[in-house]
Amino acid sequence: MAIRRGRGVAAINYPTGMNLGGDPTQALVHSTPTGNFMVTLSSVDLGQGMKQIMAQICAETIGVPTDRVVVDTADTDTGPHCMGTFASRGTHRAGNAVIQAAREARQVMLEVAAEELEVNASDLETDGQGNILVKGAPQKSISIFDVALSAHFKRGRSISGRGMFLIPRSYPEKETGAMKPSTCYAHACTVAEVEVDDETGEVTVLTVKNIFEIGRALNPKMVEQQLVGGSWMGISHALYETTEPYYPNRDHGGTDFNQYLMPGPGDLAETEIIVLERPSADGPYGAKGPGEMCANPQIPAVANAVFDAVGVRIDTLPITPERILRALKAQAPN
Amino acid sequence: MAKVPVQFTLNGSEKAEFIDSGTTLLNALRDKIGDTSPKGGCHQGTCGACSVIIDGELRLSCLTLAETCNGAAITTTSGLSEGGVLHPVQRAFLDTFATQCGFCTPGTIMAAKVLLDHTPNPSRDEVVEALSGNICRCTGYESIIQAVLLAARANSQNAA
Structure with missing residues (x-):
């Protein structure tokens, strides 16, 4: 009986979005009379940072500071359609829709500015600080504040745009079965080191080293949070969390935080995160979906590490001491 | 249900309410007084x-009956900043990006403040122990631990 050490590795491809009768998200963008911009979505910010990212995307596209953008989300009665916040699709699908809507709004904004400045709209550019300038002659300029006032009170224009991003439904080819069920794959690889007590079956995670390829990190600090926290959710899925420990029998399922095991601050192992930025061709400013994939590769990596440590393959989650001991017993020579 | 009077100080200001007997402090704060910084998880x-x-002690407001708080001095996260200046623990949470979805943040900040009030220079293990009653479903513990250690360093620099 001993504490045995093992190391496991796993790599994943992770898709963005899903393929149920088409995967649309739509967005509306409009300016207020004072030149702030409103993004209207039905997509939900449930803490993952959707509002911040959509504000950045809208601001970048229109050419204004991020704090000039307000994002309104999550009223499916009144907002433009979104399939939902899941499948790591928020940034990619809603982001593309916001870019399209913001481009249309920007075009109207430049047209109004062109009328005010008596130049061609194609000769105008934004400075990113709230002004519109004539290319090559920046002394000739107008603030977006004044453009919005003019649009509303003088020219009767709506500085607004519509974004309609749709991944059409993919049907399998009859001959081969080939299809494209999702788009924009992110990638990750994890190496986990564990210790397994072959007397008690307890697993201790020593180190978790993750590398994630997520397209462009639109907000690097938020990406880091998602990946570090997600890495620990992966460990938690691998070792602790279940609502049905004897599935399909529902006995002993946790009903509250006393019984449903989740890691606490004392359960953290040394965690390393490396982000590879490989901008995707079809993502908003190169982004992919870093959402759920961040909690995936740790699970097979831990299962492989347990195998490396004590030589048993656990194919049911979570990898509890009970399951390890039963597997060790089944494997032992009679 | 019988109404009972409760009177306590919340973040330095006097509060007096008639509440249903048996109301938790959490519900009294959120629904009667309108301080929604304590979250019901x-x-x-x-x-x-x-x-x-x-x-001065860390307490779970969901397990505390409001009527037992007569005469008490209660502090919540919404009362930590002074004149628009964030409390050092709040500042440190911002600086280390120690909030993700934010639901656990007010309770975690309270736990961190009580720790630092009692133990100005805690070890990492002491921080982990002090935070062990606060669940972060985003699993963002590392940056929270870093925030508490940073706040401790900031405090000791100010004191020096």
């Missing part, structure tokens, strides 16, 4: 999101 004392400070 589990309502049974296992998640820490409702943590407040009562007479």
Whole structure:
């Protein structure tokens, strides 16, 4: 009986979005009379940072500071359609829709500015600080504040745009079965080191080293949070969390935080995160979906590490001491 | 249900309310007084999101009856900043990006403040121990631990 050490590795491809009768998200963008911009979505910010990212995307596209953008989300009665916040699709699908809507709004904004400045709209550019300038002659300029006032009170224009991003439904080819069920794959690889007590079956995670390829990190600090926290959710899925420990029998399922095991601050192992930025061709400013994939590769990596440590393959989650001991017993020579 | 009077100080200002007997402090704060900074995560004392400070001690407001708080001095996260200046623990949470979805943050900040009030220069293990009653479903513990250690360093620099 001993504490045995093992190391496991796993790599994943992770898709963005899903393929149920088409995967649309739509967005509306409009300016207020004072030149702030409103993004209207039905997509939900449930803490993952959707509002911040959509504000950045809208601001970048229109050419204004991020704090000039307000994002309104999550009223499916009144907002433009979104399939939902899941499948790591928020940034990619809603982001593309916001870019399209913001481009249309920007075009109207430049047209109004062109009328005010008596130049061609194609000769105008934004400075990113709230002004519109004539290319090559920046002394000739107008603030977006004044453009919005003019649009509303003088020219009767709506500085607004519509974004309609749709991944059409993919049907399998009859001959081969080939299809494209999702788009924009992110990638990750994890190496986990564990210790397994072959007397008690307890697993201790020593180190978790993750590398994630997520397209462009639109907000690097938020990406880091998602990946570090997600890495620990992966460990938690691998070792602790279940609502049905004897599935399909529902006995002993946790009903509250006393019984449903989740890691606490004392359960953290040394965690390393490396982000590879490989901008995707079809993502908003190169982004992919870093959402759920961040909690995936740790699970097979831990299962492989347990195998490396004590030589048993656990194919049911979570990898509890009970399951390890039963597997060790089944494997032992009679 | 019988109404009972309660009177206590919340973040330095006097509060007096008639509440249903048996109302938890959490519900009294949120629904009667309108301080929604304590969060109701589990309502049974296992998640820490409702943590407040009562007479200097960290308490779970979901397990505390409001009528037992007569005469008490209660502090919540919404009362930590002074004149628009964030409390050092709040500042440190911002600086280390220690909030993700934010639901656990008010309770975690309360736990961190009580720790630092009692132990100005805690070790990492002491920080982990102090935060062990606060569940972060985003699993963002590392940056939270870093925030508390940073706040401790900032305090000791100010004191020096």
